[in-house]
Amino acid sequence: MKNVAVIGAGTMGNGIAHTFAQSGFKVQLIDISEASLKRGMDTISKNLDRMVAKDKITEADKAETLGNITTYTSIPEGVEYASLVVEAATENIDLKLKIFKQLDEACPEDTILASNTSSISITQIAAATSRPEMVIGMHFMNPVPIMKLVEIIRGYNTSNEVTSTIMDLSKQLGKVPTEVNDYPGFVANRILMPMLNEAIETLYNGVAGVEEIDTVMKLGMAHPMGPLQLADFIGLDICLSILNVMYDGFKNPKYAPCPLLVNMVMAGKLGVKSGEGFYDYSESRKADKVSSQFLK
Ligand SMILES: NC(=O)c1ccc[n+]([C@@H]2O[C@H](COP(=O)([O-])OP(=O)(O)OC[C@H]3O[C@@H](n4cnc5c(N)ncnc54)[C@H](O)[C@@H]3O)[C@@H](O)[C@H]2O)c1
Numbered sequence: 001m002k003n004v005a006v007i008g009a010g011t012m013g014n015g016i017a018h019t020f021a022q023s024g025f026k027v028q029l030i031d032i033s034e035a036s037l038k039r040g041m042d043t044i045s046k047n048l049d050r051m052v053a054k055d056k057i058t059e060a061d062k063a064e065t066l067g068n069i070t071t072y073t074s075i076p077e078g079v080e081y082a083s084l085v086v087e088a089a090t091e092n093i094d095l096k097l098k099i100f101k102q103l104d105e106a107c108p109e110d111t112i113l114a115s116n117t118s119s120i121s122i123t124q125i126a127a128a129t130s131r132p133e134m135v136i137g138m139h140f141m142n143p144v145p146i147m148k149l150v151e152i153i154r155g156y157n158t159s160n161e162v163t164s165t166i167m168d169l170s171k172q173l174g175k176v177p178t179e180v181n182d183y184p185g186f187v188a189n190r191i192l193m194p195m196l197n198e199a200i201e202t203l204y205n206g207v208a209g210v211e212e213i214d215t216v217m218k219l220g221m222a223h224p225m226g227p228l229q230l231a232d233f234i235g236l237d238i239c240l241s242i243l244n245v246m247y248d249g250f251k252n253p254k255y256a257p258c259p260l261l262v263n264m265v266m267a268g269k270l271g272v273k274s275g276e277g278f279y280d281y282s283e284s285r286k287a288d289k290v291s292s293q294f295l296k
Helices: 011-022 034-053 059-067 093-106 122-126 160-172 188-204 210-221 227-234 236-250 259-266 284-295
Strands: 003-007 026-030 069-072 084-087 112-115 135-140 149-154 176-181
Touching: 003 011, 011 026, 011 034, 011 059, 011 135, 026 034, 034 059, 034 069, 059 069, 084 093, 093 112, 093 122, 112 160, 122 135, 135 160, 149 160, 160 176, 188 210, 188 227, 188 236, 188 259, 210 227, 227 236, 236 259
Parallel strands: 003 026, 003 084, 026 069, 084 112, 112 135, 149 176
Antiparallel strands: 135 149
């Protein structure tokens, strides 16, 4: 496997492109506009600078990594020679189904199609293609170059061969792949999201304040980041959408999103990305502080 196309140059897409390129793969990074691609490439460059400053890589490694990435605004052009496509576009079911249909038509017939979705059914995405046995979930964690886990999600029809190829490939990236089956929330979010939702519910019930809840979980449970800060970091809209997928998928009230979370999303308080969530990130320095604390 030499050519890997990555769809979406946002938070996850640029991290995925960075990780493959640093491991020597040729990466075709695809987004809808030159502006999004530039933002993605600037982020990769800044993250590589941070690694150079920490002596983890050399300037030559940085140049080689950047040289391995080519950008495209057209899916058919970007995927022409891809052995693998990793889709990391916006979390929207209609958009993902449209992209996978397009990928199925444009990619060579032996190309494996992976999605980085946090919550959408891999089986449903696979059904939009004529190769469901070659569709799989590759759920990287944020920030991708740092986090070791890749949750590998087998759709109902995903073949053993494709699963073992993707498990081996993830190891080549220095990651630890973990195989799970395709049910709402997979494993990571099925366990994480109820905890974040419960932290919000605890705040909503007036049991304690934001800082207090986060301090209890950081110092009491040795979590690197409190649950409310983590929800801000992930994006409150993303947390809400994942909880809704589990609520609908399992028809179980234990996944019902807290009304405070619903209200904050409706009010546009989405966390770090909107400048305000449970914490105030209005000065850009504060948002940086959150990410660098997480990256330590
Ligand atoms: N943010 C996280 O912490 C996180 C963690 C794990 C998985 N995910 C998943 O990763 C995926 C991407 O999330 P993100 O946080 O990077 O989102 P993001 O909003 O930062 O980036 C999405 C990118 O997709 C691009 N895009 C939209 N439509 C496109 C199209 N038709 N073709 C090409 N590019 C298109 C957008 O322009 C944008 O640059 C989602 O499925 C999300 O659920 C996110």
